[in-house]
Amino acid sequence: MRRAEVGIGTALVAAVGVVVTALASGWTGAIVAAVVAVGAGAVVEVFVARRVRAWSYAEREDDLLVQRGVLFSRLSVVPYGRMQFIDVTAGPVERSFGLATVRLHTAAAASDARIPGLSRADADVLRDRLAELGEAQAAGL
């Protein structure tokens, strides 16, 4: 999954931001701040990478599985017949990397099935396929 790129991106942005603010308070402070920021970014990056690797989904015959989380692991099973609608969203950062998030909604507020970090094309294909499957198996309430 390509969320890693987003993770790197945000870490870099954070580092640059800290450097810029530190510039105002002298050079030594700025260097220290930069080192700290890069170090923190690297640590965060490790966690983000782990989180991203843990995020996976599988299309089965009747339902979609979405697994996520390292520390708190979550596995959602969403039957195609229960899907109410499907969202494809892309925030500014995601867009700059050509990524998108597919989100499934059921009538239950708690069923949290989100697949981030797909490429735009993949996301659209997945959305269409899920919508088709959902229509074929629609079961209503």
Next chain:
Amino acid sequence: MSDDRLEPAHWHRLHPLSPIVRAGRATIGIAIVLVPSVLTGRRSSGLVYELAFVGVLLGLGFVSWLVTRWRVEDDDLRIETGLIRRQSLRFPLAQVQAIDIVKPGLARVFRVAELRLRMAGNTGGTARLAYLPERDAEPLRVRLLQLAHGAVEPTARTEEREPKQHGDERVLTTVPPARLAASILLSDVGFASAAILVGLIVTAVLAPSVAKAVFGGGAVPIVGAVTHVWRRFNQEYRLTLAEAPDGLRLRSGLVALTSETIRPGRVQAVRMVEPFLWRRLGWCRLEVDLAGRQRRKGEGEAQRKQLRAVLPVGSRALAFELLERIVPAAPQAGLRPPGRVRLKSPLRYRFLGWGRTDVCVVASSGRIRRVTTWVPLAKVQSLRRTQGPLQRRLQLASVHVDTAGRSVHATLRDRDVDEADRALAELVGLAREARRAPP
């Protein structure tokens, strides 16, 4: 009653007193403000303004009544309203889930009633016919339900569903007011407000100035608690549960009367709550979660979240008897969690359990009060397996069973990992079968 008044295909107006009833509390307020000043007759210039104000309000109410009309058109109920911003609402009768009759206090004074048509679907709103003459409400309800069933099944069922009056019902249970009052007093909110009240009175006797300060600071929460208690008392007063051919019929209310019908197929989940203090008395509360009840206009946040109490308070035996009628062959939450769960949730451990049959799953949990939730597998929206860090260390996992809406879901909490995985796989399969089988 003449036939024409009940013939739904013609245009009808609502009851002429509707605007006054709808204005409800405002009307009472205005009356309270106006009547003394009229009686004493002083400050006549002020009185003119006040009367003019009331006149304008009455005029607006009259206009709104004049432009509102309704009829049944093909298979839709059509309500037209609005003078400047004309609105034409259509409610397909085939999607009607139930029709409730609601009578607020003022409506009872004027002998009118409101019909609420609850529509299917998550976004489905509520068609309100407010207000109709009281004696027309019940026949019209039956008539509309007939039309609704006719819209679903054109021929067969209409004959079976002849107009039903109260005679067909078999009363299952009535909750005595005294027991309801006692149960509210023993519930968390009731207990807290009673304690606050007693505390206030005691301090008022001992040190009036302190009590005044406390009351000034805590007035808002006190008022909130009192309204909550009152609303519950008012709503569930003399709740009568009866078995009618089309489902369970609930009738309740002290000032505002409500009559509603629960069709078995609409129940998303059933919940049994046993608060700490009630358990000693062997009492419990049985609630049902219904489709299309969550988002209703004109209801406060607190009310919207509330589930419909089928039995506000009653013995466990009675609750299980009712449960049997709502969810036949309901399983017991007999499967206990492994003993090491005590390390993770010492308070919950006593109450954890789950069970299932081929069509229904049950799970119980709770720290101080025990909450047992039954979910028919045909209503399952999605399933989730979650595992936190502590659970991983202890080789535990939870399985969540999600139903429509946000209020209820059953959680098989803290099971052994293998058991959780097996349960998840089984429930996914069973839910699929249940979904495919005709309801």
